[in-house]
Amino acid sequence: MNGAVIIGDRVRGRADLLDRAARLASAMAAAGVGAGDAVALLLRNDFAVLEANLAVRKLDAYGVPINWHWHGAEIGYVLRDAAPRLLIGHADLLDGIRDEIPDDLPVIAVGGTGERQDYDGWIAAHPPYAGNGNGLGSSMVYTSGTTGKPKAVKRLPATGEESAQRARLLSVIHDTAPGNVALVTGPLYHLFSQAILMATFGAGGTVAVMERFDPEECLRLIQKHGVTHSALVPTLFVRLLRLPEEVKARYDLSTLRHVVHSGAPCAPEVKRAMLNWWGPVLYETYGSTETGVVTKISPEEWLARPGSVGRPVLTGEVCIRDEGGQWAGPGLTGDVYLRIHGTPDFTFHGDPAKRAAVEHDGLITCGDMGWLDEEGYLFLCDRRVDMVISGGVNIYPAEVEAALLEHPGVGDCAVFGVPDPEFGEALVAHVQADATLTPDAVKAFLRGRIAGYKVPRHVVVGHALPREETGKIMKRRLRENFLANAPA
Template sequence: MSKIPYVRLIRKFAEETPQRTAIVCDDESITCEALEKRSNRLARAYAAQGVAEGDVVTVCLPNDAEYFYACVAIWKLGAIPNPLSTELPTTEFVAILAEAKPSLIVGVPTLPGYKTLPADYEPDESCSDDPLPEKISPHERAMTSGGSTGRPKLIIPANPALYDQQNPPQLFTPERAILVPGPLYHAGGYSTAWGGVFSGGCAVVMRRFDPEQCLHLIEKHRIDRVFFVPTMLNRIWRLPEKVRLGYDVSSLKFVASGGAPCPQWLFRAWIEWLGPERMFEGYGPSERIGRTFITGTEWLQHPGSVGKAMDGCKIRILDEHRKDVPVGTIGEIYMMPAAGTASTFIYRGAERRMTEDGWESVGDMGHLDSEGYLYIADRRTDMILCGGRNIFPAEIEAALNSHPAVKASVVVGLPDDDMGQKIHAIVENSKPVTEEALRQHLEHLLIRYKVPHSFEFVQIPLFNEAGKVCRSELRAERVSKRLLAINRMS
């Protein structure tokens, strides 16, 4: 059997290579032995709090050593870790807990109605670090999604906490260092970190993403693989050229982009910097209904694509009536896992979007070319209907972000009596820039009706540390302000 329980693998590493560094968080290193022993103590402490096999345990910890100890401890009890951001608004945090129903929350001092342990919790001496009877969590994790587009939902992968040693993910190689620049509560950060650990390598974890610090860590630890969201790629690229080229990144063999569509100009810039053989892009919802992958060399032949279907999954593009659309036509992306694959996830707090014959969608829009390469347009819920035309914010944002004064941008549709919706651009600028300058820039990149009708300049970050944006909240704030202004005038 090629699949081995997570907890057995952790114990195996502790026995065979006890002093090998498995995880680095800033200046703190975690050996295989330390990961095994402290997680055994924590598991006994969590059990004393009532955590049982199959329970969900919410982990509200930052990117640090305690996060890793906590997750392993939870798996040792046959329970399910539910990583959450430490910066969630109270309403969203409470909504997630209502769906997760955790038997314990780790990282929160007190919360009425729930058992909690603080982030600096230390088990007492009665909690031994001896091995525990092996248990296998029925679900490896319970992740959240949907906060950027509406009410959050819980996504619970159907697979148990087992690692496939014969078919490890392509990103991971034994005895090599992988960089984890993103938050561990996000699917990308979670998968990258644990993939590095379970493959027998070393996961180098950033507490918080910083573009220059990222390059420093790549040089220092001779990082050979890293997963970035496009926001991170953009911030590294925006560093002064002297700074960016001042670090030795020759150890990099695999630089992957995912989590959101990467603007063509940005991915091409990285290809020109590192070479196409080191650049990769992919697409795969947290629900694991399917995934795509493309190499940098392929990308140059199919610019903007996120690749072809992998692992036997299939892709269809359907219209609003769930009918297939012609090649090259934008529609909703539906995927189906390989034949014989069991259900890949369980939802809590949302309904599955599924056709009668088993094709599933998470609401993303895109098209296929004649060779089966997929191109992502945007989310169905983000689409702007302006004067009868379907407009996708991602295209406009990519054009805006190519301006040297733009650090980030978010495009939303605001109500309009005449056009239905008008295009509004919220711009986080890194240096002074005028609305007129941005209009002139966009006129060379977009058809006229896609140029925003209004611009707003802000100095607050538009994206969170996972590279995600709460578009629905930004839109609601602006609609509310507009209505308030109208009421004051009337």
């Protein structure tokens, strides 16, 4: 089974997957896909994701993974903006956006029957593609921002050495080796999940893919397949930790060696609880869609420096830029700039000016703020767009959220700013808890842990917070709801 991909009860071996990917490349080429062209992928977690990514690389083309949780209009925007040569999607997802698909865009359907070309039949009708590309194929990823339309991060054509450096980076981040057995827990339209799939398969390992995350099913698959490696976002840790103790004790997790977490901040008490349960196997990484992963921290390093996201790996570099535009020394907070030198560069599709705006001295900022200690370990404060300036004082919501999560009755939380006539901005805390926890009790709890000016003026106690599949809270939606319902 080494080199296979497993999804539920379905298994495809390495040779079969490579053959199908080569035939898919031929089919794409026959449909007019060439170097530099885009292929849109509206796919759930399925073999087609791996096959399509391998195929576009053979053609030096770009895969454009689309978040299928988006509304039809959002998907339609991507299909128009990316101008793909081809759209491959699951049949039911395509049915849901029928009116958003451009009339002249060829569509290939995975599963289902009807007027569209069937994916499996299309592949079978073509011989394997003879070429292997020049290493220029990559991805064009639309990331949801806090405002405006999704932005497309597009990798520039890579040299041979840049491609090799990218491969070395993935090997370091995910500790790849031929005998690894990896578990994919998140959606494959997100690069965090896609990276461990591609890296493990590329190194000759076996990959089990969850179609949707379920905490007990995750434990069952780790035991069943002898999983050694995985990648999870912190919100999945919380769901795992909430399992009854008898369920946790039911499964043997001793094969785990290397579990990467990233994508959102992880509360220190959550990470400690996971380390106590799973052992010293949790490795945290930090980067962005634009830069790729730049820092990594081992469990032992994190326990010595709780809250850090690590030091740069390989040719990575991290610097802090202060409000005056100068590079700041250790202990000083500012905008985080970073980069892995020698890997493929990027641009924002159709917006080179935006690309130039995020660069300084060859380093890139993705909007986070933080500081470095004397040994070069990076600590994050918050995103600049989330930072609240109340009465002229900078407040970082992430610090308040970490304090809130120490309350045993708080299951989840989000803190954000809203306009305030007196202070410019005021803090709002949306807390997931039952009705017995009152806003006044929340404020009293916080006053014993953080400075008074950081205690939110408004506290909303409610139900589950809206999160993306990657674990990021949709603060924009919470802010809009609060303002819509705030008293005049």
